[in-house]
Amino acid sequence: MGAVDLSIWAKVNADKPLLSVQGLSKNYGNRIGCADVSFDLFPGEVLGIVGESGSGKSTLLSCLAGHLAPDTGRVIFETAQGPRDTVTMAEAERRKMARTDWAFVHQNPRDGLRMGVSAGGNVGERLMAVGARHYGDIRATAVDWLGRVEIAADRIDDRPRAFSGGMQQRLQIARNLVTGPRLVFMDEPTGGLDVSVQARLLDLLRGLVREMGLSAIIVTHDLAVVRLLADRLMVMKGGHVVEQGLTDQVLDDPQHSYTQLLVSSVLQV
Amino acid sequence: MTDQAYNFAYLDEQTKRMIRRAILKGVAVPGYQVPFASREMPMPYGWGTGGVQVTAACLTPDDTLKVIDQGADDTTNAVSIRKFFQRTAGVAVTEATAEATLIQTRHRIPEAALTTGQILVYQVPIPEPLRFLEPRETETRKMHELEEYGLIHVKLYEDIARHGTIATSYAYPVKVEGRYVMDPSPIPKFDNPKLSNSPALQLFGAGREQRIYALPPFTHVVSLDFDDHPFEPSKAPHDCDLCGAGESYLDEVIIDDLGGRMFVCSDTDFCRTRCEAGHLGALGVPVLKGGA
Numbered sequence: 126m127g128a129v130d131l132s133i134w135a136k137v138n139a140d141k142p143l144l145s146v147q148g149l150s151k152n153y154g155n156r157i158g159c160a161d162v163s164f165d166l167f168p169g170e171v172l173g174i175v176g177e178s179g180s181g182k183s184t185l186l187s188c189l190a191g192h193l194a195p196d197t198g199r200v201i202f203e204t205a206q207g208p209r210d211t212v213t214m215a216e217a218e219r220r221k222m223a224r225t226d227w228a229f230v231h232q233n234p235r236d237g238l239r240m241g242v243s244a245g246g247n248v249g250e251r252l253m254a255v256g257a258r259h260y261g262d263i264r265a266t267a268v269d270w271l272g273r274v275e276i277a278a279d280r281i282d283d284r285p286r287a288f289s290g291g292m293q294q295r296l297q298i299a300r301n302l303v304t305g306p307r308l309v310f311m312d313e314p315t316g317g318l319d320v321s322v323q324a325r326l327l328d329l330l331r332g333l334v335r336e337m338g339l340s341a342i343i344v345t346h347d348l349a350v351v352r353l354l355a356d357r358l359m360v361m362k363g364g365h366v367v368e369q370g371l372t373d374q375v376l377d378d379p380q381h382s383y384t385q386l387l388v389s390s391v392l393q394v
Numbered sequence: 395m396t397d398q399a400y401n402f403a404y405l406d407e408q409t410k411r412m413i414r415r416a417i418l419k420g421v422a423v424p425g426y427q428v429p430f431a432s433r434e435m436p437m438p439y440g441w442g443t444g445g446v447q448v449t450a451a452c453l454t455p456d457d458t459l460k461v462i463d464q465g466a467d468d469t470t471n472a473v474s475i476r477k478f479f480q481r482t483a484g485v486a487v488t489e490a491t492a493e494a495t496l497i498q499t500r501h502r503i504p505e506a507a508l509t510t511g512q513i514l515v516y517q518v519p520i521p522e523p524l525r526f527l528e529p530r531e532t533e534t535r536k537m538h539e540l541e542e543y544g545l546i547h548v549k550l551y552e553d554i555a556r557h558g559t560i561a562t563s564y565a566y567p568v569k570v571e572g573r574y575v576m577d578p579s580p581i582p583k584f585d586n587p588k589l590s591n592s593p594a595l596q597l598f599g600a601g602r603e604q605r606i607y608a609l610p611p612f613t614h615v616v617s618l619d620f621d622d623h624p625f626e627p628s629k630a631p632h633d634c635d636l637c638g639a640g641e642s643y644l645d646e647v648i649i650d651d652l653g654g655r656m657f658v659c660s661d662t663d664f665c666r667t668r669c670e671a672g673h674l675g676a677l678g679v680p681v682l683k684g685g686a
Contacts, residue, residue, distance in 0.1 A: 224544075261622050282555050
């Protein structure tokens with residue numbers, strides 16, 4: 126336990142932020158998508174973004190991942206060649222980063238998977254995209270990753286259509302993590318799954334994040350998810366960040382009236 | 395006899411000019427799909443409207459035209475396109491590969507080696523090699539633009555996962571000069587090696603999809619594969635039953651309802667030339683001097 130924790134501690138304590146967001150804004154015409162968002166994400170850290178529907182969480186995530194172009198602001202990512210602003214970098218470079226250093230887990234696995242391609246092909250796609258050309262190696266890696274997300278190796282040639290919702294979501298995660306990204310964006314990764322499957326998925330995610338030393342940004346409206354996964358928490362309302370801090374601190378001692386409302390709305394069973 | 399009601403080679407000069415510009419751009423950027431304003435032609439889509447327009451734009455009165463359909467000079471598609479240009483352009487036609495200056499082909503490359511100065515025009519149904527993996531045109535264009543070709547290997551991966559070997563046997567994807575991934579039209583993969591370093595100019599026309607692309611002479615073309623599953627051109631493991639050729643691409647012909655079959659060269663000109671030179675296959679009949 127001690128040794129593992131030490132290595133994580135070393136990563137967490139790296140002095141440079143992996144991702145530094147400064148004054149990010151995105152408007153849809155006159156309506157605000159998200160406004161003036163700034164934060165730093167350090168290596169190995171998991172940041173949760175919570176808020177109600179329409180609060181700008183998904184807009185923010187899309188801007189960070191390069192799916193949407195923000196109106197103003199900078200998104201500085203610590204690449205192997207030093208810090209770079211991903212908003213102004215060439216699209217070719219950004220997309221290359223999106224399939225090597227980044228990963229994006231969609232809420233609906235159908236958006237993130239190729240439904241007409243076998244599970245092995247789905248996992249192998251990113252490998253082939255970065256130049257793997259040895260079928261045996263690609264397949265071995267795919268088998269290994271299916272195992273890590275608890276999908277039996279004999280399902281490797283099945284299409285995702287034949288999988289349950291939870292399995293599809295796990296397959297999507299395997300497909301994204303296979304190239305060893307450093308930063309994972311997750312948009313409601315447990316949305317639409319029943320609670321027992323959610324619990325297993327969270328357990329799996331927590332293990333992978335810790336084991337691989339991943340940094341992650343998780344957008345969700347489920348406070349239980351961030352309680353389990355996130356180190357830090359950002360609460361959004363109406364496009365603005367209304368409160369941020371350590372997860373336990375924010376959830377146990379909410380300062381902003383909206384956060385208090387949010388925390389008190391959770392049903393206690 | 396030229397049909398005087400039409401301009402030379404059917405299309406008007408402005409249209410031919412537009413097509414030539416697309417061809418020039420295609421030649422300048424080998425493997426890149428150039429959009430062009432494809433016209434309605436007096437034949438249905440799927441019958442080679444793209445190839446016919448490219449041929450019309452390239453023909454000169456001095457050209458000798460050969461048209462083949464799956465290698466054969468005498469099938470419906472080949473005969474009607476050849477007649478079309480005989481009527482509208484009055485050009486000389488031939489069945490001999492070596493005599494032709496312009497060859498329009500449907501899904502084959504002639505067996506006889508092409509030479510400098512010849513033009514080979516392919517009819518293309520679906521020009522986009524990524525189409526069946528990525529249905530969005532905006533996305534496939536972006537993938538070509540940014541050279542994101544991981545997806546084409548997913549197709550080959552799926553082949554091996556399902557069949558144990560790369561089962562794609564026609565329209566086998568190629569990479570042109572280390573840049574663009576290209577669909578070589580549905581030629582058998584047996585013909586793929588002939589795409590590379592050919593002394594002839596190769597033009598590809600897709601009428602319905604409104605795309606033209608090209609391989610200038612001596613362009614380097616590589617068939618995609620995996621390190622442990624290398625590309626292999628394949629053909630039926632037989633000799634031609636008419637001419638005995640062992641290295642030509644073969645058609646399988648059912649000859650009775652008792653399971654009888656024969657294998658013959660798909661390239662009719664190649665087969666006839668060999669028969670006339672005295673080669674004889676297992677079921678062949680010697681050619682009489684002066685025709686049978």
